[in-house]
Amino acid sequence: MGRAPCCDKANVKKGPWSPEEDAKLKAYIEHHGTGGNWIALPQKIGLKRCGKSCRLRWLNYLRPNIKHGGFSEEEDNIICSLYVSIGSRWSIIAAQLPGRTDNDIKNYWNTRLKKKLLGKQRKEQQAQVRRVSNNQLKQDMKRETGNLIVASEVINQVPYRSAEFPSVPMTVINASFQHYGLNNQASLRSMVVNKLEGIRFSNDHQQQQQPYTNACEVPSPPQQAFPTTMNMVNHVALVSNESSYQPPNIFQGFENFPSDFCELTCVNPQQMAGFNYGMESMDMSNGGSTNTTSTESTSWGDMSSLVYSPMVSDYDGCRQGISQDIIAFEECKYFGMQMQ
DNA sequence: AAACGGAGCAACCGCGCCCCC
DNA sequence: CGGGGGCGCGGTTGCTCCGTT
Numbered sequence: 001m002g003r004a005p006c007c008d009k010a011n012v013k014k015g016p017w018s019p020e021e022d023a024k025l026k027a028y029i030e031h032h033g034t035g036g037n038w039i040a041l042p043q044k045i046g047l048k049r050c051g052k053s054c055r056l057r058w059l060n061y062l063r064p065n066i067k068h069g070g071f072s073e074e075e076d077n078i079i080c081s082l083y084v085s086i087g088s089r090w091s092i093i094a095a096q097l098p099g100r101t102d103n104d105i106k107n108y109w110n111t112r113l114k115k116k117l118l119g120k121q122r123k124e125q126q127a128q129v130r131r132v133s134n135n136q137l138k139q140d141m142k143r144e145t146g147n148l149i150v151a152s153e154v155i156n157q158v159p160y161r162s163a164e165f166p167s168v169p170m171t172v173i174n175a176s177f178q179h180y181g182l183n184n185q186a187s188l189r190s191m192v193v194n195k196l197e198g199i200r201f202s203n204d205h206q207q208q209q210q211p212y213t214n215a216c217e218v219p220s221p222p223q224q225a226f227p228t229t230m231n232m233v234n235h236v237a238l239v240s241n242e243s244s245y246q247p248p249n250i251f252q253g254f255e256n257f258p259s260d261f262c263e264l265t266c267v268n269p270q271q272m273a274g275f276n277y278g279m280e281s282m283d284m285s286n287g288g289s290t291n292t293t294s295t296e297s298t299s300w301g302d303m304s305s306l307v308y309s310p311m312v313s314d315y316d317g318c319r320q321g322i323s324q325d326i327i328a329f330e331e332c333k334y335f336g337m338q339m340q
Numbered sequence: 341a342a343a344c345g346g347a348g349c350a351a352c353c354g355c356g357c358c359c360c361c
Numbered sequence: 362c363g364g365g366g367g368c369g370c371g372g373t374t375g376c377t378c379c380g381t382t
Contacts, residue, residue: 014351014352015350015351015352015375015376016350016351016376017350017351036367037367038367038368039366039367039368050352051367051368052352052353052367052368052369053351053352055368055369056350056351056352057350057351059369060350060351061350068349069349088371088372089370089371090370090371091369091370091371102369102370102371103349103350103351103371104349106371106372107348107349107350108348108349110348111347111348111349112347112348342382343381343382344380344381344382345379345380345381345382346378346379346380346381347377347378347379347380348376348377348378348379349375349376349377349378350374350375350376350377351373351374351375351376352372352373352374352375353371353372353373353374354370354371354372354373355369355370355371355372356368356369356370356371357367357368357369357370358366358367358368358369359365359366359367359368360364360365360366360367361363361364361365361366
């Protein structure tokens with residue numbers, strides 16, 4: 001059973017507001033205030049609108065001192081840094097920008113700023129890639145094939161926001177991540193870039209796959225994007241212990257990853273450095289538990305759980321301390337510090 | 341000039357939170 | 362303490378405008 005509608009849908013007008021409606025609403029609120037009850041407001045004024053619609057119209061458009069468009073460079077910077085710090089909490093971001101509404105900032109981010117940032121990022125990458133010898137890269141790739149299979153598995157399988165914290169030796173994870181440039185802010189930044197590109201990470205295998213931005217990002221259907229921790233443990237053990245083990249494909253596990261990700265993190269992680277640590281992280285309000293919704297699965301929690309692992313430097317006490325570390329990470333994030 | 345596609349933006353929708361009874 | 366209702370937020374939708382073919 002769903003929630004009761006906030007108003008009689010059949011008798012309310014939807015769509016764009018007319019100047020008359022605007023005038024009525026504005027005049028009333030300016031003289032009487034909202035009265036603390038948006039639902040009742042339209043009836044008092046004689047508007048055939050939903051109370052929520054009135055509220056939105058007032059807050060986003062009719063309210064005094066509202067600025068529209070013409071975002072300055074400074075505002076861009078504030079939005080970017082806050083987005084990286086706290087994620088898509090538009091109301092909080094809007095609170096830092098007088099005259100701007102959350103809706104305005106959200107639209108501005110989605111339609112322009114995101115692309116602007118990505119364009120900048122890509123330019124930097126391309127310039128950097130040119131400076132890297134292809135041959136050197138190939139040699140490195142060949143030499144590290146053995147580790148790659150481990151790294152790919154780890155990258156691909158670290159559960160996020162999960163009660164099943166990794167029981168894989170963190171030294172293995174650490175080494176693997178470090179080999180492939182996932183050991184520092186570089187990885188964080190690449191995660192941000194992926195986030196910007198709409199890449200979805202999820203371990204909710206029941207939910208529908210989100211659209212991918214290009215063909216190479218489409219995961220093979222039977223594969224789990226983030227298989228269970230036990231699978232990961234078993235596989236890592238297999239790789240580590242059986243000398244006869246032949247990796248079927250050195251890129252196994254990476255097919256779920258966008259090519260950009262590999263490019264960014266493998267080719268030159270340093271270039272990616274400089275991004276704020278403080279990405280929106282695991283939502284600890286649910287105790288870091290499982291059962292995320294599809295909306296949640298696209299949140300920053302995905303990213304930070306991936307970036308969390310390499311930060312742990314030793315396995316001893318890792319499992320016991322991991323919850324505290326995550327909490328510390330959260331605290332550091334909000335206080336703008338970096339985790340030591 | 342018309343058709344088409346993409347970008348931008350206003351508005352809607354659903355859900356979580358909080359307050360009050 | 363629990364339930365109902367309103368508020369606020371973030372994600373999504375759909376309309377309009379504009380540039381391109």
